[in-house]
Amino acid sequence: LTASVVLDRAFVVGPVRPRTxxxxxxxxxxxVYTGIYEPDHPAADEDGLRTDVLxxxxxxxxxxxxxxxxxxxxxxxxxxxxxxVEQRPARLDLAWHSTDPNTFGVDEFMAWxxxxxxxxxxxxxxxxxGVQEAIDLLEYCNVPGGSYHADLRRSNGxxxxxxxxxxxxxxxxxxxxxxxxxTAEEYGRVAAEAAxxxxxxxxxxxxxxxxxxxxxxxxxxxxxxxxxxxTYEHVDLISAHAYYYEDDGDLSSFLxxxxxxxxxxxxxxxxxxxxxxxxxxxxxxxxxxDEWNVWYQGRAESRPPSGDDWPVAPVLLEDKxxxxxxxxxxxxxxxxxxxxxxxxxxxxxxxxxxxAPIMTEPGGRAxxxxxxxxFALTARxxxxxxxxxxxxxxxxxxxxxxxxxxxxxxxxxDEETGEAALFVVNRSVSEPIDLSVDVRSxxxxxxxxxxxxxNPDHTWQADADDATSVLPRTNESxxxxxxxxxxxxxxxxxxxxxxS
Ligand code: AHR
Numbered sequence: 001l002t003a004s005v006v007l008d009r010a011f012v013v014g015p016v017r018p019r020t021x022x023x024x025x026x027x028x029x030x031x032v033y034t035g036i037y038e039p040d041h042p043a044a045d046e047d048g049l050r051t052d053v054l055x056x057x058x059x060x061x062x063x064x065x066x067x068x069x070x071x072x073x074x075x076x077x078x079x080x081x082x083x084x085v086e087q088r089p090a091r092l093d094l095a096w097h098s099t100d101p102n103t104f105g106v107d108e109f110m111a112w113x114x115x116x117x118x119x120x121x122x123x124x125x126x127x128x129x130g131v132q133e134a135i136d137l138l139e140y141c142n143v144p145g146g147s148y149h150a151d152l153r154r155s156n157g158x159x160x161x162x163x164x165x166x167x168x169x170x171x172x173x174x175x176x177x178x179x180x181x182x183t184a185e186e187y188g189r190v191a192a193e194a195a196x197x198x199x200x201x202x203x204x205x206x207x208x209x210x211x212x213x214x215x216x217x218x219x220x221x222x223x224x225x226x227x228x229x230x231t232y233e234h235v236d237l238i239s240a241h242a243y244y245y246e247d248d249g250d251l252s253s254f255l256x257x258x259x260x261x262x263x264x265x266x267x268x269x270x271x272x273x274x275x276x277x278x279x280x281x282x283x284x285x286x287x288x289x290d291e292w293n294v295w296y297q298g299r300a301e302s303r304p305p306s307g308d309d310w311p312v313a314p315v316l317l318e319d320k321x322x323x324x325x326x327x328x329x330x331x332x333x334x335x336x337x338x339x340x341x342x343x344x345x346x347x348x349x350x351x352x353x354x355x356a357p358i359m360t361e362p363g364g365r366a367x368x369x370x371x372x373x374x375f376a377l378t379a380r381x382x383x384x385x386x387x388x389x390x391x392x393x394x395x396x397x398x399x400x401x402x403x404x405x406x407x408x409x410x411x412x413x414d415e416e417t418g419e420a421a422l423f424v425v426n427r428s429v430s431e432p433i434d435l436s437v438d439v440r441s442x443x444x445x446x447x448x449x450x451x452x453x454x455n456p457d458h459t460w461q462a463d464a465d466d467a468t469s470v471l472p473r474t475n476e477s478x479x480x481x482x483x484x485x486x487x488x489x490x491x492x493x494x495x496x497x498x499x500s
Pocket of ligand 1: 026069070071072171172213291349350
């Protein structure tokens with residue numbers, strides 16, 4: 001099979017946004033405890049933070065980290081997690097049927113974020129709590145001193161305010177599983193009032209209202225319209241969440257998952273623009289795709305404990321990812337990048353152990369899943385501006401999405417260095433594709449790097465003993481002459497080609 005693409009430096013969608021490469025740490029399973037934080041681990045630093053994990057987090061290239069949830073945040077009392085550790089209460093976490101010892105809280109997270117070199121994205125509890133607790137937490141985090149909560153932070157050891165900019169106004173409030181679940185009207189009202197009060201402390205915050213938990217929610221569309229009717233003037237972004245998995249062996253539909261992400265983003269953008277018109281507003285609301293990934297929700301390890309069993313840091317949602325999962329993750333990043341005009345922030349959910357690119361053994365090793373690689377390479381090499389390609393490709397038939405192009409790609413170009421990068425997937429389950437790309441307008445003269453993630457067995461998974469067998473490998477087929485790039489894409493593969 002063959003496919004052809006034309007790239008033109010004039011077809012700019014918008015800038016590559018560093019915040020597209022965000023991730024997420026929730027108090028869930030072993031994400032925090034024995035994930036990023038394990039005081040007894042041989043690699044732990046003076047704050048109990050695992051330095052082996054910090055190294056991998058930096059290598060992953062994540063830019064923002066959302067915290068502390070997720071479903072967890074809708075029952076969270078942030079005050080439990082600050083002050084002398086020995087005085088902090090252990091609490092039931094109803095969302096994940098676990099016990100949180102609260103030995104890790106806001107101050108520990110901010111110390112970790114500084115060491116990881118990431119921007120924090122803080123979520124407030126609008127499930128069991130409301131406006132008052134939100135402004136208390138904001139005061140604790142962002143006010144220099146001279147008031148109760150600001151001075152509390154200072155006495156807990158952080159003299160300087162954290163000045164956190166990005167705040168999520170609750171989590172998945174459209175979901176009946178959410179503690180304190182609300183109708184769109186109820187949620188819109190409390191989100192608007194929380195936002196208004198928070199801006200009285202700090203007008204420059206960037207606030208994210210809750211959108212839909214997935215595009216198949218019965219309230220999808222109506223939820224966004226109603227919430228934005230209530231909150232339009234007070235917020236900057238609306239969230240989107242989506243998880244994909246191979247259902248019942250339907251690999252073709254799974255590989256086309258980005259079709260749903262495209263639909264999701266386009267629909268939310270259109271809904272936000274409808275409210276903009278109806279409310280005679282000039283500003284635009286953008287999208288924070290702050291939970292996205294592959295997640296096999298039906299698997300046993302995804303199910304929380306029950307009854308009187310309320311463990312601390314149980315094994316939960318520890319999905320092991322294969323090659324096809326990594327190709328889908330790479331394709332979802334392609335979708336986020338091509339929507340850089342509307343998606344202004346995104347978070348792969350999550351970062352460590354829980355549906356994560358980075359895994360740890362308690363007391364032992366930290367290692368990279370297959371999904372680590374497309375994320376790290378895209379985060380490192382997508383620079384400058386996103387270009388919209390013109391693609392002509394064979395079609396693949398799928399049960400879920402109808403027929404879709406077998407090749408999906410996006411390109412970026414850095415005006416300063418003149419370097420370009422293509423990120424491309426072959427979604428055919430069986431056929432290699434010869435791709436030719438007209439890059440004359442880019443002025444590129446040589447292939448700097450061509451790398452492909454694939455495996456004859458697309459179900460191959462990494463583990464702690466062998467996390468390297470499926471590292472992306474140099475794609476020797478890539479050539480560039482007279483403005484024509486040609487590269488062979490194996491079936492079920494993700495590739496990156498860099499040009500200068
Ligand atoms: O990321 C795992 C969970 O998925 C989050 O807690 C929740 O927000 C979503 O349903």
